Every structure is written in C-alpha cells, then in structure tokens.
Amino acid sequence: MTDIVIGNGWILTPDGLVRGEVAIEDGIITNIGEKISANRVIDARNGIVMPGLVNAHTHLGMTLLRGYADDVPLERWLNEYIWPVEAKLDEIDVYAGTLLGCLEMIRSGTTTFADMYIRMDGAARAVETSGLRASLSYGMIGDESRAERELKTGKEFVKKWNNAANGRITTMYGPHAPNTCSPEFLTRVRECSDRDGVSIHIHLAETEAEINEMKSKHGMCSVRLLDKIGFLGPDVLAAHCVWLSPEDIKILKKNDVKVAHNPTSNMKLGSGIAPVPELLKGGIVVALGTDGCASNNDLDMFEEMRMATLLHKVHKLDPTVISAREALEMATINGARALGIDAGVIAVGKKADIIIVDTNKPHLTPKHDLISHLVYCAKGSDVSTSIVDGKILMENYELTMLDEMKIMADAEKVARDLISRVA
Ligand SMILES: [Zn+2]
Incomplete structure (x- = not known):
C-alpha cells in the first residue's frame, strides 16, 4: 500500500x-x-x-555565531572572531548549532545539505535526530604539523558515519582549501577518497588573496595546481570558485568538477563575483549554497536563489543572465548531482x-x-x-519530529556559554 x-x-x-x-x-x-x-x-x-532544496555548501555549527561578527574585514573576521571561538567549540556546541540549522532548514524548504566543519560527530548526531539528508565532511587543515592527525580524524569520520541513519547521512573528505593544505596532503586525500569511494568537499578560489598566495608559493593558481597533482575529478565539490580564469573553467569542465556557488557569502565577505554564467555556459554543474551562518546570515535557499539571479544580472548589466528556471535547477537537481544523490x-x-x-x-x-x-x-x-x-x-x-522551542533555547544557551569561554 x-x-x-x-x-x-x-x-x-x-x-x-x-x-x-x-x-x-x-x-x-x-x-x-x-x-x-x-x-x-x-x-x-x-x-x-x-x-526539496539542496544547500550544497554550509557549516551548520556556525549558526551559533549568527550576528556575532559582521561588517569587519575578512582577515580580522577570521583571526579575531571566528577562529578563537572555533578553537573552543566542543561536540555539544556543534550538536546544538547543527540542530538549530536543521530546524531552520526544515522550516525553509531545504531537505539536503553538504556540510564541512569540526567536531563532526556532533553534526552527524544532529542530522540523525533531525530527519534531514546530508553529506558531511570533517574540515581538515593539512599543513605539515597537523597533517597526520587531521587525516586520521577525517578517515575515522568517514568510516563511522558513511551511509548512517538509513543512508540519509553520507560523508565526504573535507580538505579545507588549497592554501591551507599542502599539495602532498591533498594527494593523500585523493588516495583516501578513491580507496573509500567517497567524494571530496573543498573551498576553491574563494578570494584573490588565496590565488596570490598560491602563485607565490607554488608558481600557479589553485585550479592549475589541483589539476597538476591529479586531485580534480567528477567527485569533487568545489565551493565558491570566485577567482577563475577562462583556462581554469576549461580545467574544471575537463575534470567534471561540481561547483557550489554562494552568492550571499561572497557579497557579505566582499570576496568577489563568481563567473557563474560562464560556468553554466561551459556545461559545468553549478549548485547553490548559503555558506555558514556567520557569513550570510541565514540558511534560506529561496533567498539564495534570488541572490544568484540578481547578482549576475547587475554584474553583467544584462537581465537575461541566470533565469528563474536556471536558479531553481541550481538549488534542486544540480545540488543533488553535486552531492551524488538520486533526488x-x-x-x-x-x-x-x-x-x-x-x-x-x-x-x-x-x-x-x-x-x-x-x-x-x-x-x-x-x-x-x-x-x-x-x-x-x-x-x-x-x-512532527523536533521540539522547536527547546532547540532554540539550547542553542541560545550554548552560544552564550561559548562566547563567555572565549572572552
Ligand atoms: Zn565555506
């Protein structure tokens, strides 16, 4: 029946x-x-x-930092506000923040999301409780001193949670970004991903500073370096992709990389405008994400669709770029394709x-x-x-499943405790 x-x-x-x-x-x-x-x-x-809408790039634990640090330059935003708080975050905090994010998503029509963060057992437990579908990754910083420990945590997370919650939870490897992970580390991540058959979620070409750093360190931009070391492939979900050359777009297409566009976050952090009309014209799968709540500051994917159309219309001085139908596809079928989900x-x-x-x-x-x-x-x-x-x-x-008032009260308390531990 x-x-x-x-x-x-x-x-x-x-x-x-x-x-x-x-x-x-x-x-x-x-x-x-x-x-x-x-x-x-x-x-x-x-x-x-x-x-249901697919949020292809977010950090739900960051809902605890909604409105905590706004209108400051990116470097100060990270160094003075975000990273000191994240250093104090524990699994209970991430559970409370992620569950609050799940609640907001259920209320606003998102049924699936791709999340990269820390203390991910807390995030996975929240997804299990919420009934949502998610592809989760532990965000690894792959510099020399931390590489071994980070990869171990990433591997353990994949092993523990892949296909959990009746298959609603899948996992990815989450090397944070090309400029926070060494090429050797990224090569090892690629090997783990191939061996375990799970995808990779990474921030890519988000800021001009990242591209400049990569050029001075490695003599080439992020996309070229990742291509050179054999990191790219159809199982790579690359968030942002703001600073791309026409050559980079060809490389992404050649490797069938999936892109998560985050227009609100790019605007709010002053990162730049991703070449989305060019990516779509080049036949690349472009999905949509909100990014974390400290850089958006909500998880409303309807708003994100609107931003995705309006930003490119004003940038190109052309009302025909990114139609409503294209924005809808980005937030639904393209998101599902980017996460490898049959929905x-x-x-x-x-x-x-x-x-x-x-x-x-x-x-x-x-x-x-x-x-x-x-x-x-x-x-x-x-x-x-x-x-x-x-x-x-x-x-x-x-x-039907969640106690809304309790989740909000818990998140409020956990967020206040967290900030008091940092101060
Ligand atoms: Zn992000």
Whole structure:
C-alpha cells in the first residue's frame, strides 16, 4: 500500500507545473498523476509540490555565531572572531548549532545539505535526530604539523558515519582549501577518497588573496595546481570558485568538477563575483549554497536563489543572465548531482525529498508565473510541508519530529556559554 499521497497541488516536474497527485512508498516516488489510495493523504491545496532544496555548501555549527561578527574585514573576521571561538567549540556546541540549522532548514524548504566543519560527530548526531539528508565532511587543515592527525580524524569520520541513519547521512573528505593544505596532503586525500569511494568537499578560489598566495608559493593558481597533482575529478565539490580564469573553467569542465556557488557569502565577505554564467555556459554543474551562518546570515535557499539571479544580472548589466528556471535547477537537481544523490526532481523512482510551498500569500498573488514566483517572491517561511526520505518532517507548518522551542533555547544557551569561554 502506498504510504503517502500528496494531492490537489501544482507539481513542479522537469516539464513544468502539472496538476495531479504524487505517491510515495518506502521513501521513493512511485507514481505521479493518477488517483491512488494511501495510508496518508496530504492536501496540497494552493501549494506547489516541488523537490526539496539542496544547500550544497554550509557549516551548520556556525549558526551559533549568527550576528556575532559582521561588517569587519575578512582577515580580522577570521583571526579575531571566528577562529578563537572555533578553537573552543566542543561536540555539544556543534550538536546544538547543527540542530538549530536543521530546524531552520526544515522550516525553509531545504531537505539536503553538504556540510564541512569540526567536531563532526556532533553534526552527524544532529542530522540523525533531525530527519534531514546530508553529506558531511570533517574540515581538515593539512599543513605539515597537523597533517597526520587531521587525516586520521577525517578517515575515522568517514568510516563511522558513511551511509548512517538509513543512508540519509553520507560523508565526504573535507580538505579545507588549497592554501591551507599542502599539495602532498591533498594527494593523500585523493588516495583516501578513491580507496573509500567517497567524494571530496573543498573551498576553491574563494578570494584573490588565496590565488596570490598560491602563485607565490607554488608558481600557479589553485585550479592549475589541483589539476597538476591529479586531485580534480567528477567527485569533487568545489565551493565558491570566485577567482577563475577562462583556462581554469576549461580545467574544471575537463575534470567534471561540481561547483557550489554562494552568492550571499561572497557579497557579505566582499570576496568577489563568481563567473557563474560562464560556468553554466561551459556545461559545468553549478549548485547553490548559503555558506555558514556567520557569513550570510541565514540558511534560506529561496533567498539564495534570488541572490544568484540578481547578482549576475547587475554584474553583467544584462537581465537575461541566470533565469528563474536556471536558479531553481541550481538549488534542486544540480545540488543533488553535486552531492551524488538520486533526488532533486519530482519523478518516479527518485528519492521522496519533497516540499510544499504555500502560495496563498499576498506576495505570491496573482499567479501569472509560479516558477518566477518561487525565485523572485517566495520565502523560506512559505514552505508549509517538508518530506525527507518519505518521512514527514513538517506538515502544514507543524513540526512532527523536533521540539522547536527547546532547540532554540539550547542553542541560545550554548552560544552564550561559548562566547563567555572565549572572552
Ligand atoms: Zn565555506
């Protein structure tokens, strides 16, 4: 018997919006269109039934630092605020911060995310509790003094958590960035990744300072160095990719690297504007991420889609670049492809990671073009229902699994304690 049927809504399919029903059984979409009886019926009247959003780059533990350090230069931001706090973070803090992030994601329509951070057992336990899907990586700093210990922690994390929580948790290796890891370290990470069959999540070409550092240390930019040592491949998820030459774009395409674009973070930290129209034109899979909450400062992927379209339109002085449909693809199917997950689209056989956007709102009226509305008008708070792996995490704005008030109170307390330990 079918577990769940979602009826009465507009279904967002690869062919556009259609009327009908979506059936779910054992966590998989089993039927679209026909009337089917089921154990549970969800009424999606006035709603858009669409794939859950995929946040392809974030650091959920950093939700504890939301609003803690804003409007300061990047170096000071890291040295005086972020790193001193992160040095004091323990697993309990990361659990509380990640669970708060998961709560915000469920409320705002994200069903899957890629996270890189520290004290990752805490993050994995939070994902397990939340019901969300995630690809998690321990962020490794691979300089000479720490390389051995960092790689050991990374390997242990992969071993412990890959395919945990009924397969909702997958893992990646997370070398932090080309300028915080030596080429020898990155080569070893590539070997581990090949051996264990797990992907790699890395920050790449985020700032001009990184490129200058790489050129003075290694005589070439980040992308060229990674290509030279055989690090790049279709299993690499590269966050940011702001400072790329046309040659770099060809190298990324040649290696089928997946890119996570983080427009809000790039704007807020003054990092620059990634050449996303060029990446898309070059046939590269570009997904979307919010980055951590200290550089955004929220996890609303609807807002991120809007930023991704607007930033490039104003940069190119061209309203036709990055259409609403392209932004939607970046936040759904491209995200799923970047994380290697068989979801991101409402189609038979795909994982049942589905959200319902409530269109019965003034800012979503009149309904000339609902796909345009999803990108240019909708907010995370318009999401009424969230389903992950065929399980209902929120229905008609009511959370089914998490105690919202307790999670917020715990995060508030943990964040205050953390800051007091640093001061
Ligand atoms: Zn990041």
